[in-house]
Amino acid sequence: MKVLLIRGNPRKTGLTQQVTDRFLKGVLASGADVTDVDAVALAIEPCTGCYTCWAATPGHCIHDDAMKDLLPVVRAADVIVFSTPVNYYAMSGSLKTFIERLFPFFAPGIERSARGYFRNRCRYPADFGRKKLITIVVGSLRHLDTFGPVNETFRLIADSLDMQIGGQLTRPESYLLQFTRSKPKTVRLIEQAFVDAGMQAGTTGCLSAQTMEQAAQSLSVDDRHFETYSNIYWDRAIRMGAAANLASLRECISREPAILMREMARSVDPKATARVRAVIQMDFPDQDLHYRLTVDRGQCDIREQPTPEPDLRITCNASVWVDFMLGQLDLHEALRGRQIVVEGDKALFTRLGRFFPPPS
Ligand SMILES: Cc1cc2nc3c(=O)[nH]c(=O)nc-3n(C[C@H](O)[C@H](O)[C@H](O)COP(=O)(O)O)c2cc1C
Known part of the structure; x- marks a missing residue:
């Protein structure tokens, strides 16, 4: 299987790069033959819309740049992968420029696409009809609807070039992928989905619905x-x-207490707390932070405010509690050394581990 990966992300330390690297790892593990192209570094000329590649020199562009060598690679690929950050609900400028330069693959004239739309003629139908397009789009926002326009654009591009969609990987909430310790299991599952997708791309050119869902799951x-x-x-x-x-x-x-505390409240075990009603106060005097956790029969509400008379008060430096939550602190030693001070219902304190499972 020949896989051609086109990256349109300008930020080389960014989240698009990170998930695409995982995808590539999967493709390489599949044994496929991969060409990895950075469309940003190519610095190719934009299409001028002169139509020379249709009439005067059919199939050949006026520009003499890196696209000259890349057009045959696109033609030969079994699977094309476009990877891009979402910029203003669209693909990046570099990827768009690359795709526009595929114009020599069209020939003059109109025909119907597989979706029933009019499109320009395909110059090399034998090469394109069997080709799969896979897309990777990464954005910081949460609502999947806002990724609709870029994904639909890719579907229309595939349809216009007579390619089949092999799968679309959408990664919303990109910055939350940084929550590797407060959301360790979910982040790992998402990262693994990109590796699995790469493996599937390299073997069949088609991604499973389950893998795409796993890659897009909410953090x-x-x-x-x-x-x-x-x-x-x-x-x-x-x-x-x-x-x-x-x-x-x-x-x-x-190591952010504001997030770890909210994750703690969110992860409350409804069974273990089914009959519990208690107010737990967490005080981090070093950061002047106070959290009130109200456990009420299976649910936990968290407020950033002090409580005068809680059932249980835990006082410590924020970093001590963070170490404890991340499993980097011996609780008994911290209690003995009064790094953590517990006041009120001590029996309630001993049950906290059951009420609040570790971050997932
Ligand atoms: C100019 C610009 C426009 C952006 N527009 C969107 C957008 O429409 N939707 C979205 O979810 N994220 C948007 N973002 C956020 C990026 O998609 C986000 O940074 C993501 O992590 C991909 O970029 P990265 O690979 O550099 O990390 C935008 C970022 C920039 C710089």
Whole structure:
């Protein structure tokens, strides 16, 4: 299987690059023959719309640049993969420029596409009819509807060039992929979906519905969590200023009490707390942070505010609690050394591990 990967992402440390690298890992593991092209680095000329490639020099463009060598590679590929960040609900400019330069593959005249639309004639129908198109789109927003336009554009492009869609990988909430410690299992599942997709692309050229669903699965439980987590993320980025990059932010956000505490509340075990009604106060005096967790028969509400008379009060430095939540602290030693101070219902404290399972 010949797989041609075209990357349209300008940021080489970015999240599109990261998930596409995982996809590539899968393609390589499948044993397929891969060509990995960075459309941004190609710096090709844009299509001028002169139609010279249709009439004066059929199949040949006026520009003498990297596309000259790439057009035969596109023709020969069994699977083409377009990878792009979502920019203003669309593909990136570099990928769009690359796709526009595929214009010599059309010939003058009109015919019907597989979807029943009019399109220009396909110059090399034998090469394109068997080709699969797979797309990878990565955006920071949550609502999948907003990824509809870019995905539909790719479907129309495939239809116009007489290619079949082999699968579409959509990754929303891209920044939440940075939550490797507060959402460890879900992030791992998503990352694995991209490797699996690459493997499927390299073997059959078609992605399974299950893999596409796994790649697109939500990292935030609802809109409210997405909004809160995104705002915390960008607030930390602003505070870091010039030091903010994806790696430093991942480290910072992994140890963010505001997120870990919300994940703790969200992960409350409804069975273990089915008959529990209690107010737990967490105080982090070093950061002047106070969380009130109200456990009420299977549910847990969290508020960032102090409570005068909770059933249980836990006081410690935020970093101590973060270490504990991430499994990096011996609780008994921390209690003995009074790094963590527990007041009120001590029996309730001993049951917290059952009420709040580790981050998933
Ligand atoms: C100019 C610009 C426009 C963007 N428009 C959107 C958008 O319409 N929808 C969206 O979900 N994300 C949008 N984003 C966010 C990117 O998709 C996001 O940063 C994502 O992680 C992909 O970029 P990356 O590969 O550099 O990380 C935009 C980012 C930029 C810089």
